[in-house]
Amino acid sequence: MAEQDYQPGPTEISDPRLRFEVQRAGIWIGMLVLVALTVVLAAPLLLIIGGMVFAVLLDGGTRLLGRWLPIARGFRLAIVILAAVAFLIWTFYYAGTQLVGQFAELRDTVMMQANRLFEWLGTSGLMPEADFSALSGQVFSSIGRVTSVLGSAIGALTAGVMIFVIGIFIAIEPKIYDRGVAWMVPIRHRSKFFEISDRVGYALRRLLAGRILGMAIEGIFTYVMLAYVGTWFGLDPVPLAAMLGLLTGLLAFIPNIGAIISGVLMVAVGFSAGTETGFWAIFVYFFVQNFDGYVIIPLIAKKTVDLAPALVLAAQLIFGTLFGFLGLLLADPIVAAIKTTLEEISARRKGEGSEGAEAPAPAD
Template identity: 60%
Template sequence: MAQPPSPHVERPGPAEVRDPLVLTELKRAGVWAGVVLAVLGVIYLAEPLLLIIGGLIFAVLLDGGARLIGRALPIPRGVRLVLVIFLCLGFFGWLFWYAGTTFAGQFEALRQTVEAQGAKLLGWAHTHGLVDEDRPQMVTQQLVGSVGRLTSALGSAIGVITSAVLILALGIFFASEPRLYHRGVAWMLPLRKRDFFYRLLERVGFNLRRLLFGRLLGMITEGLFTWAMLAAGGVPFAALLALITGSLAFIPNIGALISGALMVAVGFSAGTGTGVWAIIVYFAVHNIEGYVVMPYIARKTVDLAPAAVLAAQLIFGALFGFLGLLLADPILASLKVALEEWAGVDPHAEEGEEVASPE
């Protein structure tokens, strides 16, 4: 007759899982649950995450400026960084003051001019049977609605200022003590992955510094060239259009289309000859950017396909609003560099040469 089990002997309960198949399936379920939670986190925390990413990108810009000054002035990094911060804040302050005092009245006049030219274009299309009678009003409403959706992440002027201040503050904190944040993230990784993590940070930072420097160079070049050409052709609001064109040059593809549409609309408001000249200026400016400036930047940084950049801008703009559109290019460049590093591929290496893999 079997003896009853001793009351002091522990036995497996219903929560005890020892079957290897069950353990494997539980691990898989945990991975998928983690992916779902990560996607939900990105959706519901999109704006804070984009502000943090914007702060990181601004920190890379500050670090690049400090490194550039270090080539000419052998002073401590902290002093160079403070100098770059004051230069950036001074430039932004001058830009807002100059735009506010010089272009305050021109902004409203520019808006009215563009609206009038748009109404003329839609009226011409209606006359030639290209749109229905009620179609112009519907098109205008759709455009206004699209712009509203695009800027919904920022909300209002207060939201713009708040987002800008947060990005500036985060960028200054990140750039002040980068090693502190690097070590903090690396501490959460396994020891065998940390060398790869530091190598990845160095390569992403290097490429982003080059990319942002190229963007700034393109903005200055386009702004000055646009102002000189428009002023020479007698196009109204030449300085304001040059400021808008230079600012929108930070956003490839979409920025060029917006600035070009404004330029051409204002040109035709002053006459047919001025409008034709505005078209010539638009194509000249963006051909120089597309065939001279951007290929040079691409050779020195991440070689991004224009279609991939445009697709990323459309997706990020639709999902995350204006901040997503603004940061799509640097995010795509960082992802490309990270994937190349993970795969052990160096696009600038000789044929057959590889970099170390993460393992």
């Protein structure tokens, strides 16, 4: 064989220090490629994450139903899925038959109140030459850019169907997907992976259960107080109480931002019916939000992941700007999963360190 066959090629690096630097550069390049792929594939990744969150919700309902209905898990899951489908059908039917007109009225009312506000600011000199049409055009165009991941109403519906289907498939047999991910983890770390995965699932189930409870309480309280409680004090019912209650309950799934949006809508509709009704709407908003913040959320936080409001808001702004409305919607569960994972890893490292510190020194 020729002597040149044993000579090093151009890709061979004999210097160990240079080889180490090349390996480090390869790791950094790989991380940059991974980040780039994550940004490019943001839409399908968020759909998968949304499906996983929905699967956790279905699994939590299945486990909860098992406390009172001792039947096979498949039957309990089928009951939960049918209940979810029935609720969605009822919501769309109710919204389609009774709330469509109210939604149009709500939009016109908010636009009218906003025009009045900007006219008052213009006449007061606080905002000279206030042009609400131009401002609203800028707002809605920015919202359109933020929600570009979903694209359109058809895209949003398609995304919802995909999340629903993915969630059902994962909820049917979640252990299969756990084992599939664990297969990519080194064997010595797989037991820890399963323990952390179980802990994250437990925390997310509690988080979503508490969130749904809060949504129901906020929606019902808002509707009852706007439609009925005000009449006890001689006030007229707030218009569009059913629509405002439904929107408040749905928007409660998005902490911080959802409460602000529902509050603006509630106050705008309240003042459209009169000054007293407007102040009553302000009272209802603050009462419901304070009851949720000082009673419901602390009770939920004791049973699940306690997330700092500033951390959640920062995550919502970042995910909403980068990934659109779906990123905003999933920011809270993603942050909760990351925090639970980091806490479990930190706790296990401390445990391993303490065990190592207590171990006796080897004999000479």
